[in-house]
Amino acid sequence: DAKTTQPPSMDCAEGRAANLPCNHSTISGNEYVYWYRQIHSQGPQYIIHGLKNNETNEMASLIITEDRKSSTLILPHATLRDTAVYYCIVSGGSYIPTFGRGTSLIVHP
Amino acid sequence: EPEVTQTPSHQVTQMGQEVILRCVPISNHLYFYWYRQILGQKVEFLVSFYNNEISEKSEIFDDQFSVERPDGSNFTLKIRSTKLEDSAMYFCASISFSYNSPLHFGNGTRLTVT
Numbered sequence: 001d002a003k004t005t006q007p008p009s010m011d012c013a014e015g016r017a018a019n020l021p022c023n024h025s026t027i028s029g030n031e032y033v034y035w036y037r038q039i040h041s042q043g044p045q046y047i048i049h050g051l052k053n054n055e056t057n058e059m060a061s062l063i064i065t066e067d068r069k070s071s072t073l074i075l076p077h078a079t080l081r082d083t084a085v086y087y088c089i090v091s092g093g094s095y096i097p098t099f100g101r102g103t104s105l106i107v108h109p
Numbered sequence: 110e111p112e113v114t115q116t117p118s119h120q121v122t123q124m125g126q127e128v129i130l131r132c133v134p135i136s137n138h139l140y141f142y143w144y145r146q147i148l149g150q151k152v153e154f155l156v157s158f159y160n161n162e163i164s165e166k167s168e169i170f171d172d173q174f175s176v177e178r179p180d181g182s183n184f185t186l187k188i189r190s191t192k193l194e195d196s197a198m199y200f201c202a203s204i205s206f207s208y209n210s211p212l213h214f215g216n217g218t219r220l221t222v223t
Contacts (some may be wrong), residue, residue, distance in 0.1 A: 032209050043113075043200050043214030044152060051209070079217040087152075096165055097212055100143075 003027070009104045018075040020103050022088030025069040031092035033064060035073045036099075037084040044087065044099070047073065060087045078107045111135045115201050115215035122191055123148045123223055130218045132201030142202040142212065145169070152200065152222065158184065188198045191222045 005023040012018040024033060034049040048055055048062045050071075055062045061074040075082055087102040114133045121130050134141050138142075143155040157164040158176055175187045189194055198217040204210040 010208055030193075038152070041146070041198055041217070041219075043202075044212070046211040046213060049209065049211055073210045092209070096154055096157060098154060101151060 002013045003098070004088045006098055006100065006103045007084070007099060009106070011106045011108060012075075012078045013108050014080060014107055015077055016018055018073075018082065018105060018107070020073040020075075020086050020088075020105065021070065022073070022089045023070045024088070027068050027090050028092065031088040031090045032087045033062065033068075033071050034091060034097065035060070035062065037082075038087070038102070039081075039084040047086075073089065078105075078109050080109070083107045113203055113213050115199075115218050117218060119219045119221070120214070121221045121223065124193060124210035125190050128188050128191055128198050128220065130188075130201075130220070132184045132186075132215055133182050134184055134201065135205075135213055136158055136182070136201035137205060138203035138213070139206045140164075140204045141176075141178070142204075143186045144200045144202065144214075145197040146200065146217075147194075147197045155186070188220075191220075193222050196220055196222045 032049050032051050035047040036044040038044045048060050050062045057095040064071045083106050085104050087099050089097045091097045116131045141158040143151050146152045154167050156166040156170045173189045177185050198219050200214050200217045202212040202214045
């Protein structure tokens with residue numbers, strides 16, 4: 001079973017920031033937090049990952065709380081093409097990423 | 110940017126037939142995976158493969174399934190005798206050797222068993 005909890009759905013206005021939360025209260029010290037998204041039925045697409053520091057790349061920012069029990073994925077200026085299911089995954093060690101239901105993000109005009 | 114490629118994009122087969130789904134992982138990657146997603150359901154892990162052998166497999170990956178890396182580039186999933194319930198999207202993924210490397214997925218093969 002997935003080790004994370006995400007809201008089933010969210011919506012966001014185009015051009016605004018989308019903040020997607022994830023709880024991972026049982027995360028271990030060597031486990032990373034990964035975010036992927038899946039647009040329609042395409043293959044999941046890697047977005048970003050981190051261990052304990054905040055991370056930023058060209059797609060998004062990842063904010064991890066100090067206790068590492070939760071994180072937030074931030075899409076700074078959401079577009080219609082960001083409409084997708086977003087998965088937060090905790091993994092390390094044997095590295096068999098397990099997907100939950102994710103958050104279905106709808107970006108509306 | 111290098112990507113994982115899967116063929117065919119759509120495969121239709123009759124129940125009981127054998128199918129082979131093909132994947133070309135990213136060239137310098139060392140770990141390979143198959144996942145599947147039944148319509149409307151979660152992405153489920155099937156099997157991981159490293160150093161020419163299965164590393165881990167799920168309960169779904171029974172004797173009807175097998176994987177192979179026949180040469181230096183291809184990674185295949187074979188279903189010996191397909192069932193209706195095997196209809197799903199099948200995704201191949203790979204990662205490099207780094208401990209925390211993310212998965213890179215292909216765009217999948219839609220398998221329809223009739």
